[in-house]
Amino acid sequence: MFELDIRSRKPIYEQLVDKLKELIISEVMKADEQLPSVRVMAQQLTINPNTIQKAYRELEVQGYIYSIKGKGSFVSPDTPKQNSEKMKTIKTELIKLLSEAMYLGITSDQLVEIIKEVESTIGGGSKSDSIQ
Amino acid sequence: MFELDIRSRKPIYEQLVDKLKELIISEVMKADEQLPSVRVMAQQLTINPNTIQKAYRELEVQGYIYSIKGKGSFVSPDTPKQNSEKMKTIKTELIKLLSEAMYLGITSDQLVEIIKEVESTIGGGSKSDSIQ
DNA sequence: CATCTGTATTACGATTAATAGTACACTAGG
DNA sequence: CCTAGTGTACTATTAATCGTAATACAGATG
Numbered sequence: 001m002f003e004l005d006i007r008s009r010k011p012i013y014e015q016l017v018d019k020l021k022e023l024i025i026s027e028v029m030k031a032d033e034q035l036p037s038v039r040v041m042a043q044q045l046t047i048n049p050n051t052i053q054k055a056y057r058e059l060e061v062q063g064y065i066y067s068i069k070g071k072g073s074f075v076s077p078d079t080p081k082q083n084s085e086k087m088k089t090i091k092t093e094l095i096k097l098l099s100e101a102m103y104l105g106i107t108s109d110q111l112v113e114i115i116k117e118v119e120s121t122i123g124g125g126s127k128s129d130s131i132q
Numbered sequence: 133m134f135e136l137d138i139r140s141r142k143p144i145y146e147q148l149v150d151k152l153k154e155l156i157i158s159e160v161m162k163a164d165e166q167l168p169s170v171r172v173m174a175q176q177l178t179i180n181p182n183t184i185q186k187a188y189r190e191l192e193v194q195g196y197i198y199s200i201k202g203k204g205s206f207v208s209p210d211t212p213k214q215n216s217e218k219m220k221t222i223k224t225e226l227i228k229l230l231s232e233a234m235y236l237g238i239t240s241d242q243l244v245e246i247i248k249e250v251e252s253t254i255g256g257g258s259k260s261d262s263i264q
Numbered sequence: 265c266a267t268c269t270g271t272a273t274t275a276c277g278a279t280t281a282a283t284a285g286t287a288c289a290c291t292a293g294g
Numbered sequence: 295c296c297t298a299g300t301g302t303a304c305t306a307t308t309a310a311t312c313g314t315a316a317t318a319c320a321g322a323t324g
Contacts, residue, residue, distance in 0.1 A: 047284090114226065119240060169268080203321085271318100271320075285304100285305085285307095
């Protein structure tokens with residue numbers, strides 16, 4: 001199903017998140033389609049179910065899938081369209097600005113503060129755990 | 133000279149970076165003024181010289197001081213100033229972009245990820261407890 | 265040469281992160 | 295109900311990272 005590099009620096013669950021995200025964004029997997037259960041997936045990839053679960057949870061937090069206890073995990077009908085041209089442009093610009101700001105001495109702490117502020121003005125619609 | 137909290141969750145070298153940065157930004161320490169040598173500082177604070185050195189190095193990376201082997205470390209004549217017009221412009225632009233991105237569904241987690249990436253390419257900006 | 269200075273290398277201890285093992289909880293179909 | 299599927303929570307173990315320290319090296323100055 002996937003090729004995972006078990007000895008990569010990149011954690012398995014993260015590789016999994018990336019691959020699945022790609023499948024979802026590219027709409028190879030369609031809205032409300034069920035994903036393989038954590039155990040099935042785990043068996044196929046010969047890794048621990050809990051690692052799959054971690055990936056699924058991450059995808060859920062990011063809004064790509066939703067999970068129902070006892071039923072399964074499914075592709076979200078309203079996934080973040082971060083592959084849109086607009087989002088790509090924004091991300092590129094963001095990285096440029098962040099680099100500049102950090103080069104001028106702004107700290108991660110300060111950036112996180114700014115994010116929290118913006119988050120609150122946008123409204124609580126965030127699917128993410130709040131930043132501590 | 134300083135009060136460092138040895139049992140704080142925040143690393144000693146980071147506390148040192150913050151304190152010194154403050155002194156420099158507030159111009160209590162002026163351009164080209166020499167800082168205490170790593171050893172003197174270490175003895176005064178009863179910590180290892182290498183910890184001081186790490187702080188100094190961080191400050192140098194961020195452009196607050198410069199060091200010359202065999203001579204000493206000195207306040208940079210051109211320190212980053214976050215209240216500069218340039219920084220203000222960047223912050224404003226940053227908030228605008230962040231709002232757009234979050235409106236399109238990007239999560240705080242993802243933003244933190246991006247910050248971490250940028251941070252590592254910059255060459256290790258000061259790390260924060262807030263980002264995990 | 266003696267004694268300042270910063271720097272590089274290495275190692276150790278503690279903390280954190282990734283993964284695994286096990287047990288719990290919910291759902292749906294016999 | 296009960297069983298076999300599902301996700302989830304908790305704990306343990308291993309690996310990686312991080313902060314700090316010990317030591318040794320290297321340039322500057324007189």
